[in-house]
Amino acid sequence: MTNTVTERRIDPATLMRIRSLELRARHVVQGFWAGLNRSPYHGFSVEFTEYRPYVQGDDPRYLDWRLYARSDRYYLKRFEDETNLRCMLAVDYSKSMDYGSLGFTKLDYAKTLAATLGYFLLQQRDAVGLAPFTDRIEEYVPPAYRAGHLRRLLVQLERPPHRPVTQIAKCLEELGSRLSRRGMVILISDFLSNVDGLEFALETLAQRGQEVVVFHLSDPQELQFDFTAPELFEDLETGRQVYVDPAWLRDDYRKQMTAHLARVKLACESRGVSYHHLPTDTPLETALPDVLRLRSSVGGRGLRTKRGSA
Numbered sequence: 637m638t639n640t641v642t643e644r645r646i647d648p649a650t651l652m653r654i655r656s657l658e659l660r661a662r663h664v665v666q667g668f669w670a671g672l673n674r675s676p677y678h679g680f681s682v683e684f685t686e687y688r689p690y691v692q693g694d695d696p697r698y699l700d701w702r703l704y705a706r707s708d709r710y711y712l713k714r715f716e717d718e719t720n721l722r723c724m725l726a727v728d729y730s731k732s733m734d735y736g737s738l739g740f741t742k743l744d745y746a747k748t749l750a751a752t753l754g755y756f757l758l759q760q761r762d763a764v765g766l767a768p769f770t771d772r773i774e775e776y777v778p779p780a781y782r783a784g785h786l787r788r789l790l791v792q793l794e795r796p797p798h799r800p801v802t803q804i805a806k807c808l809e810e811l812g813s814r815l816s817r818r819g820m821v822i823l824i825s826d827f828l829s830n831v832d833g834l835e836f837a838l839e840t841l842a843q844r845g846q847e848v849v850v851f852h853l854s855d856p857q858e859l860q861f862d863f864t865a866p867e868l869f870e871d872l873e874t875g876r877q878v879y880v881d882p883a884w885l886r887d888d889y890r891k892q893m894t895a896h897l898a899r900v901k902l903a904c905e906s907r908g909v910s911y912h913h914l915p916t917d918t919p920l921e922t923a924l925p926d927v928l929r930l931r932s933s934v935g936g937r938g939l940r941t942k943r944g945s946a
Contacts, residue, residue, distance in 0.1 A: 721934055722779040723757050724846075732873050735855055737855050771806065777789060800872070809837050851914050852911065910926060
């Protein structure tokens with residue numbers, strides 16, 4: 637059977653040509669739902685705010701078989717008094733995120749990913765907040781679900797950062813101290829900084845009842861280091877410049893980058909964190925299925941409805 641979801645994925649470079657952050661997010665989410673439902677004509681504005689995906693352990697009495705017949709997927713009816721997820725988007729705004737070899741930067745990709753996830757979750761009637769960070773949390777938008785809240789998130793995403801460097805662990809600890817209710821934290825960063833203390837910070841968030849999802853961004857050139865001519869390289873966060881012959885450095889660079897990626901992944905997975913490495917040439921639709929699955933899992937463990945379907 638043809639995989640419609642895959643067919644509808646859009647190349648990030650093409651997506652970034654859309655100037656409006658909201659239109660980018662809408663395009664990705666609508667394409668994702670259309671592909672998931674195997675029909676380019678079926679909208680989600682009604683059904684996917686009234687239904688949620690089935691997860692193991694749910695009461696099968698509340699499955700909607702008519703929707704299953706159209707989509708070949710299981711969904712439960714959502715009831716009016718069902719409490720929804722609270723999600724915080726934590727986005728790295730440090731200077732290292734300003735690098736990009738594809739016509740757009742990692743920060744462009746991160747903002748579009750955050751906007752997409754915010755749009756997606758608000759469509760599910762979830763409360764969404766935002767915490768752009770560098771070596772501190774630059775701004776804090778508390779999770780909310782209300783008219784106009786998406787616009788507030790998008791305006792904040794477009795604001796430039798105030799400071800150049802990153803201290804991820806410190807910012808996660810600060811964020812955890814502000815979150816008093818159980819929910820989900822989605823962390824978006826390139827992790828090109830000292831990651832000492834990351835495991836402890838992730839554990840602190842888990843102890844505060846937060847399900848953590850990590851999207852680790854990398855530009856393809858950062859992974860391959862396929863530069864050919866000797867040239868001057870600059871550290872975007874410190875301003876330090878080094879003259880390098882790429883041919884001489886490439887093998888050692890790739891080994892160190894592989895080791896760094898493995899260290900970040902291990903720090904996340906050792907604390908039960910859902911880890912996803914996203915090179916910035918990856919279509920953003922790939923981020924949505926796991927978020928949908930995890931939000932259903934979080935909701936299924938902690939939320940109740942009048943009839944007990946969640």
